[in-house]
Amino acid sequence: MQNIIERVLNSLPFEQLEKYWDGFKPVAFAIFDDKDVFLFNHPKCKEEHYIKLAKTEEFHACTCILFEEVPTAIVDTTLYDSFEVIYSLLVHESFHVFQHLSEESRYPNEILGFNYPIDFNNIQLRILERKRLFEAFISTDLIEKHQKINEFITLRVKRMELFPDYVECENSVETIEGTAFYVEYQALKDVSSIKENVISKYAEQLLDNNLLQINIRSSCYNSGLFICLLLDDISKNWKVEFTNSKLNLYHFFKNTYPNYMPIEVNVPNNSEEVFQIIRNAKKNKLKAFEHFNTSEGIKLTISGAIKLVGFDPNNITQLDTQAIHHNFISLKIFNKEYFIEQPVCTRFEKNFRDVHLIELFINQPPIHIENRLIIENIGEFEGDIISEEPSSIHIIVQP
Numbered sequence: 001m002q003n004i005i006e007r008v009l010n011s012l013p014f015e016q017l018e019k020y021w022d023g024f025k026p027v028a029f030a031i032f033d034d035k036d037v038f039l040f041n042h043p044k045c046k047e048e049h050y051i052k053l054a055k056t057e058e059f060h061a062c063t064c065i066l067f068e069e070v071p072t073a074i075v076d077t078t079l080y081d082s083f084e085v086i087y088s089l090l091v092h093e094s095f096h097v098f099q100h101l102s103e104e105s106r107y108p109n110e111i112l113g114f115n116y117p118i119d120f121n122n123i124q125l126r127i128l129e130r131k132r133l134f135e136a137f138i139s140t141d142l143i144e145k146h147q148k149i150n151e152f153i154t155l156r157v158k159r160m161e162l163f164p165d166y167v168e169c170e171n172s173v174e175t176i177e178g179t180a181f182y183v184e185y186q187a188l189k190d191v192s193s194i195k196e197n198v199i200s201k202y203a204e205q206l207l208d209n210n211l212l213q214i215n216i217r218s219s220c221y222n223s224g225l226f227i228c229l230l231l232d233d234i235s236k237n238w239k240v241e242f243t244n245s246k247l248n249l250y251h252f253f254k255n256t257y258p259n260y261m262p263i264e265v266n267v268p269n270n271s272e273e274v275f276q277i278i279r280n281a282k283k284n285k286l287k288a289f290e291h292f293n294t295s296e297g298i299k300l301t302i303s304g305a306i307k308l309v310g311f312d313p314n315n316i317t318q319l320d321t322q323a324i325h326h327n328f329i330s331l332k333i334f335n336k337e338y339f340i341e342q343p344v345c346t347r348f349e350k351n352f353r354d355v356h357l358i359e360l361f362i363n364q365p366p367i368h369i370e371n372r373l374i375i376e377n378i379g380e381f382e383g384d385i386i387s388e389e390p391s392s393i394h395i396i397v398q399p
Helices: 001-011 016-022 083-100 110-114 120-138 142-162 164-193 195-206 216-235 240-245 249-256 271-293
Strands: 028-032 034-039 048-056 063-067 070-076 298-311 316-321 322-325 330-333 336-340 344-348 354-362 367-369 372-375 380-387 392-397
Touching: 001 028, 001 034, 001 083, 016 083, 016 164, 016 354, 028 083, 028 322, 063 083, 070 083, 110 164, 110 216, 110 336, 120 142, 120 195, 120 216, 120 271, 142 164, 164 216, 164 249, 216 240, 216 249, 240 249, 240 336, 271 316, 271 322, 298 380
Parallel strands: 028 070, 298 392
Antiparallel strands: 028 034, 034 048, 063 070, 298 330, 298 354, 316 322, 322 344, 330 336, 344 354, 367 372, 372 380, 380 392
């Protein structure tokens, strides 16, 4: 970890982030492992370059948190093997803090994205749209480049006519995460020893036709990145103009591109590929629930008035009115918050956040003291056990 700390200190000079995006300056950030947190550029550090803290549950995954009321980017170093990736993710998450401090408001409706339709026409058009986006990026012939950009925009317009709410959700994810992927890419290119191969990682993800339906949100990171790269070709000052704009990234690109005109696009006959993607997407959802339901341990069911207050939007599988949160979940039960760092299945009716039942697997049964239930690694509830068997327990929480 000490080697990573020293390289982070050497790689994050103030002028470097400004090079990636106008106005982008270092923010509070932290890297951590299973035991320790190393905090940088935070008021708590005072005159020190960084301070060491014991790891607490709020330091989880790679994201942004409010640490002692200060927006802070965090990266879990145990998830990655190389400094280069850790550094680029620090830049990515720091950019999200920069967005927050810049009062960014173009965030997606995450809940809409979980229920994204598995539709033949949308998948077929989206495959071609992303291919045209990449071809526009790599083209060195100006006429061909204009042709590919026009086809890309025409296909996006068509999809927006067919699926307006869902494609607008894509547009919003591109706006927030695509731009963060853009600065991540710039940072990775800066520190990578093989600079010419850096873009291939993102290109593979852009053109992965299974990813585009299995993880809609993640797939938008890559399309957003390549829209940013095309904007680099079109406008020198686009980042300043975009930051001050109220348009999402795609609409800003369409307005900035001077030569757009609707164009006839021939959609290839790739029915078998599309049907296979649909089968894979449905199979993956069912497989996720099957895997969850056969987990080891005692199946714990908690029912009652439960509010979902925090989740990882990149690691959720939704099927009708139930959702598996694969990494972690934050819940509020009668004004008390609980953080559960393991797979949890939630059940709801109309509102994704208004949960009436959760399921998870535990190693030890709850300790029952009067009307209090103490669950290892989760916390204490007030409630009653309404059914108990060797392999399952159902409790109901009370105010």
